[in-house]
Amino acid sequence: MLTELKIKKMSIYPPLLLAPMAGLTHSALRTLLQDFGGVGLLSTEMLAARKLPIENEKLSPFLVRTEQEFPLSYQLLVTDAAEVAPAVEALHRFGADAVDLNLGCPAPRVRRKGGGSSLMEIPERVKKIVIEAGKRTDLPLTAKIRLGESFSEEKLRNFCLMLEGEGIDLLTVHARLRKEPFCRRPHWQWVAKVKEWLSIPVIANGSVLSVADAEKCLQVSRADGLMIGRGAAFTPWLFADIGREVYGLDIPVKPVCLPELYARFVLALVERFVPERRLGRLKEFTHYFAANYAFGHTLAVKVQTASSVIEAWQRAMDFFQCSDPESLKEAAARIAEVEAVLL
């Protein structure tokens, strides 16, 4: 099986990509993933192209990045070709390793402004955006789509061929229609169609939450790689497991101690984000992370209703103490580190 994708000067090894996720794929989660290994390409969350030129990359929670987070793709939420040049110039300044175009986001607030999946309905506008982006950067230029409004092979094929023809180097397909929620099974077999139509690498995305899902998705989609979203927050070691078990890579197995992992996440938030940007991100992450516990909803609710990071932290520690006191002992050194900066 192909274990490395070459796109322009960038190597994606293994072909396991982190999905852009608003409120989740920031520096703190990305470094947790890097500690386990197995991610071929990291991602930011979607970044509004219009705002990028005035963002401060040292302070913006969307842009803060450490040296460990490499290679890192920056996803642009763009609505019009006129926004592309200043945004791409900013991405060069920030040291982006790849530029991704968000053409798939179904969120109504994004669509109302003319972004995300609404663009799939206006291929002419997308064409101008891609051409403009291609003129402005030599970085790998990628795009992420959903399957569209309804199943239409012709429409999807024309759209994908247009993207490839205008210079998109790699395409990720979230295998759901625009209105389909996460509880619906993804249509990985539609990624296989896209793969047949295109000669650029095609990446499958949607509900890869385990090694077994990864195997099945690759088999059904015949994709060149996988993009993983929620699984990164549920089980940050998933990339490493897939790298080892599906791609046969020699990635060391690191034992997982959940409170220790949680403490590392909190430490990264505190070290890298301004105070008002921490709590929301902790709540978002905890929503997924809590699923590792049989009574995880209790943890999620406790953190969700906390009014400060300190309160959230203390509630999480109480929960860990009740669920698995031994794991707290194992994580004692890291917990002490957090408490030294937090309390």
Ligand SMILES: Cc1cc2nc3c(=O)[nH]c(=O)nc-3n(C[C@H](O)[C@H](O)[C@H](O)COP(=O)(O)O)c2cc1C
């Ligand atoms: C909380 C959250 C935020 C998301 N934000 C983005 C985003 O900023 N850009 C984007 O293209 N997709 C976004 N997505 C969609 C994911 O990138 C991905 O396509 C989707 O979660 C399916 O993959 P998964 O089943 O591996 O999670 C988001 C998904 C979630 C759950």
